[in-house]
Amino acid sequence: MRNNIITTALAVATAVYADCPDYLSYALVPHGPFSGGTYNLSYMRPDPACRTFNSTIVESAVTNISNLITDPDLKRLFVNSYPNTLDTAIKWKGTANGSDEELTFVITGDINAMWLRDSANQMQSYLPLLTASDAYNSLASLYRGVINLQARYLLIDPYCNSFQPPIESGVSPSPNPSASDDTVRPNYTNTSIFECKYELDSLAAFLEVSSNYYNATQDATFFKKYQWVDAVETILQVATNMTVPTYTADGNVSVLSYSFTRLTNRASETTENGGLGNPFNNGTGLIRSFFRPSDDATIFQGFIPANMMFSRYLASASLIAAAIGENDLAQRMSCMASGLRDAITASGIVTTRSGGQIYAYEVDGYMGHNIMDDANIPSLLAAPFFGYLDVNDTVYQNTRQLILSAQNPYFMRGPDISAIGGAHDGPGYAWPMAAIVRILTSNDDAEITQQLQEIVSTTDGLGLIHESINTYNISDWTRQWFSWANGLFGQMVLDLEDRKPELLKQSFQGNSSTA
Template identity: 35%
Template sequence: MNRTEIMQKADDVIKDQKLREMFKKCFMSTLETSLKVEGDKTYIITGDINAMWLRDSSCQVNHYLKLMKDDQDLQNKIKGLIRSQIEYVLLDPYANAFLNTEDVPREYHDTTIMKPYVWERKFELDSLCYPVKLAYQYYKETNDTTIFDKQYLYFIHTILDVFETEQYHSQKSSYTFERDMAKVWNLRKTETLQNHGHGFDTRYTGMVWSAFRPSDDACALNYNIPGNMFCSVILSYLVEIVRDLYHDERLVERIIDLKFQIDYGIELFGTYLHPKYGKIYAYETDGYGNHILMDDANVPSLLSLPYLEYCHEDDPIYQNTRRFILSEDNPYYYAGKKAKGIGSPHTWENYIWPIALTMQALTSTNQQEIQTLIDMIVNNTGDTGYCHESFDVNDDSQYTRPWFCWANSLFAELIMKVYF
């Protein structure tokens, strides 16, 4: 099935006109508004910020992957995106977002090692995981192994070096990040790392340290649990890639050992016995016995664990965690007159994210819950027919980021799963 056939099928299977029109707009959003081909490379901006995030760009094309077999042009574009991501990671594996020009004027100054083509150097564990996920999915859908060349092998070694260094961040890492808060009046304190850009001390756990969350907010405790779970999943992908395509058993053993350490750390340090919900996953920990109990709208999140293939939907710890994070015991769960769901410290109080609503539906096995969430998203676009970053639970005309392609793509993915 190609893009044209998707549009035609939508006319047949989606009877609700408002939903059908929104699906079509969201489905095409990345291709029509955010994608630029430069030679054999593809550059995809996140939307109203003219930069390419490793995370966002991967998620923005996820709903196109199953169409590649019948759409060579689409396959070439996604292959070009993989090439771009690999080159960017090799340029700076600690950066999360990049430019397709050497630099642009910016309103703030970051104290870190900034290179040309780097837009932002917030080290986020998931930013190194998403390119692996995209390349693996591309390979599985197309059987095209040409992306796994010598450069990709160098990429694998590069990210493994970072993961292993950041297991011992306080002892071995030279990474620091500070944003000059004095120059931009509306910056949040979560835009910078404490302790002169080093973050607070952590104890070795086996997990990988992260400076920032998928929301681009600084971690409060620097072992982000859903980020490490995602890392565990993509290490499984790398085992398969290295064993089957590079035939390097020493490298396979290195990856398996790292995955074992991360998994052990998650089990030993990443769970919490809640008096109300039982054993749940924490959102963050420091290895010293401190935990952050919450969930954030951005993926990887605790809500998204089955979607990321870390666990099954009926896993008892996940179900306990899900009940917690979809309640007002989660400090970023908001309920109002028009909607209820998970928000983020990245946005204002009482603002929830369509990404989280969509992810709640994608990880639900309850058809009534799924339909309720679809209706909630469709009826809270501020009359634009697009998803936004977040909106007020009492007034959807109040929203952040009018052009945010990741949210549109994820919603299109949900509708394809439900209707196609």
């Protein structure tokens, strides 16, 4: 009966959505009513009948929090941004064939595919509102669907980062022309995989969304029902495989379980040495990552932020394994997490010319290290946000001071916005996501106020958080529809309402100053 109800509901929804505008186009055009503030921000929420998932809890939060915001443009940006994933990106929700296993297919926004990392973070936006519930229309059900579908994807190929719609959805796969040049993977098919870049943080994302759900609901039973344990075992195997050094003890070149090449004119879209990447010496104990969370290739595969995130969520997810009686698995997870933390401390901390200690962005296990940071999470800036360390940690604060300065080659500065960017969009493009993370990891009222001012004033009137913005021309930006960044902005506003509510009473109607 439940499956029949779901099928009927989906059929009705499909008929309604057929009359709805494509949000990719809708989000490019301003819509009234406008905010009436200096920046006169557009209203960007779809009609309620066109929203992809409706949650009364989220709607109440949008109303309640917006009523606490004084500035009309900040209020409008919050109202547009926080529900954006639910409004636009729950492409399909249903159950697996012949089962009651919930599945949730979440797109990033303007790309019709599900990234492990993005979908986990899109769900995290609503973590403050998550409670235990069996209801099909609950946030808890959305979470369970994402966890189940991610587990399925990991069992298809755990080295891949982005996937096509599940067959049950009836949603057609989307072509990815670039992916046709990938080194062939055993399970690669455009009907199931969208992109196959191995990123350690994608594995960490599955552990993150699992831990977030468990900690909020204490629903251990769920994790025994389907493929969660198999997915975690697969993750541990990949992590072990990716500790193999480039050279064996006698100097032979190791055979790796993964390689990647692509025909491209961008170095960040492929890897060195015929797909193996730059040499990696694993006396470090770190786990390799071929790509960053920006989907750009690492220079040195000892990618510190992803190792931090993996260690943090491997430890927390081990509590789930213990709660369902998988004691051996829990022990192996806990030991690997602890070993990684030691490895990060031993190999990821470097001494600058001035004598201070900072975290490197990447290391190779020889003598090479890359001093920078990128806007995408996990980043060095975000380490306290995802719980790896305390915001007052001395090495973190040293690192923060450097990466929020011109000493970071990807800290973009301009008259309208100054924030960390990255190789993905290139020099001159600051990412609002990094400005949001800066707020989430700051206790300085002046710093937070400045960053809010810059964010509010640089949406080009559209009232949505873009991927990146030209620091000298706010009308030159990338991605009008990027659900993760929008949800993160809303999550940040909820955080401010909790710890610094007085800042939401300020006016942001003036011009920002350069950081």
